[in-house]
Amino acid sequence: MLNTPSAAPPVPPVHAEGVSNDEFRAAMSRLAAGVVLVTAHEAQSDPDGPSGEDVGMTATSFMSVSLDPPLVLIGLREGSRMDDLLDEQPLWAVSVLSESQRHIAGRFAMKGRISDRLLFEDIPYVRGKASGALLVSGALATLECRTEQRVTAGDHTLVIGRVLTSSLPSADGGPLAYFRGRYRQLG
Numbered sequence: 001m002l003n004t005p006s007a008a009p010p011v012p013p014v015h016a017e018g019v020s021n022d023e024f025r026a027a028m029s030r031l032a033a034g035v036v037l038v039t040a041h042e043a044q045s046d047p048d049g050p051s052g053e054d055v056g057m058t059a060t061s062f063m064s065v066s067l068d069p070p071l072v073l074i075g076l077r078e079g080s081r082m083d084d085l086l087d088e089q090p091l092w093a094v095s096v097l098s099e100s101q102r103h104i105a106g107r108f109a110m111k112g113r114i115s116d117r118l119l120f121e122d123i124p125y126v127r128g129k130a131s132g133a134l135l136v137s138g139a140l141a142t143l144e145c146r147t148e149q150r151v152t153a154g155d156h157t158l159v160i161g162r163v164l165t166s167s168l169p170s171a172d173g174g175p176l177a178y179f180r181g182r183y184r185q186l187g
Contacts, residue, residue, distance in 0.1 A: 033060035035105045035176040035183065038074055039133040040085050040092040054134050055116050057082040058109040060178045061156075062094060070163035072145060075156045083157050086147060092161065093133035096141040098173040099185040104136060105176060106183070130164040138170045 038059050042052040061075030072094065076083040086092055097105055107119050124137035131144040145161030152158075177184045 029180045032177050032179040032184070034062065035060055035097045035178050036062045036074075037095045037097060037104060037108055037136055037139075038062075038076075038082060038092060039095070039135070040082065040089050041127075041132040041134075042085055043089065053115075053117060054120055055081060055085055056108045056119065056134070058105045058107075065160060070166075071148065072143060072161055072163060074159050074161070075153075076159060078152070078155050078157050086159055087150070087157075090147040091131035091133065091164075092145050092147070092159075093128050093131045093135055094143045094145065095136035095139035096143075097136070097176040098138065098140050098170060099176050100173050101136065101138065102176055102183045128165065135167075135169070138172075140168070140170055140173070140175055142167050142169060 036059050037056055039054060039056045041054055057076075057080070059074055059076075063073050065071040065073045074094070076086065104123060108116075120134060125134040126137060127133070128135050128142070128144040131146075133144065135142040135144075142165075143163050144165040145163055147159055148162050149160040150157055151160070174186045177186060
């Protein structure tokens with residue numbers, strides 16, 4: 001009989017620099033981030049068919065890039081529905097969510113979720129004039145953008161957008177934050 005070594009427990013992937021995915025994820029969870037809803041309107045694919053769909057995605061990797069011209073950046077998982085859509089559709093929007101809009105963030109962060117049309121059904125919104133994308137009513141701020149540049153970065157695409165419109169629909173409440181794997185309120 002041959003002695004076969006027992007199977008070793010699985011080891012988390014370690015990158016060449018020596019940081020595992022779990023170690024990196026744990027370190028980055030200590031960085032508080034604002035929570036936004038990114039939206040875009042998917043064009044009608046068949047001129048005789050139904051109108052295009054509204055698509056939404058919760059994101060925490062959103063930041064200001066430049067004041068002149070006004071530019072913002074959003075990080076999208078490569079190959080996600082939003083990444084694919086913004087590769088075709090240059091117009092999109094961002095709603096900066098307030099602490100009272102945690103349910104919206106959770107709804108659009110679900111994996112394997114139902115159609116976005118149903119997710120938007122009971123959320124008050126207006127349609128952006130510049131982008132055609134949905135802007136959440138009661139958000140702390142809304143921005144409509146046009147893609148200026150797309151940069152592949154590891155397993156994500158960084159989308160840099162020129163801000164076309166900016167508004168402050170609500171001054172009530174604080175921002176919704178994401179810290180240590182949970183939605184949080186400041187204070």
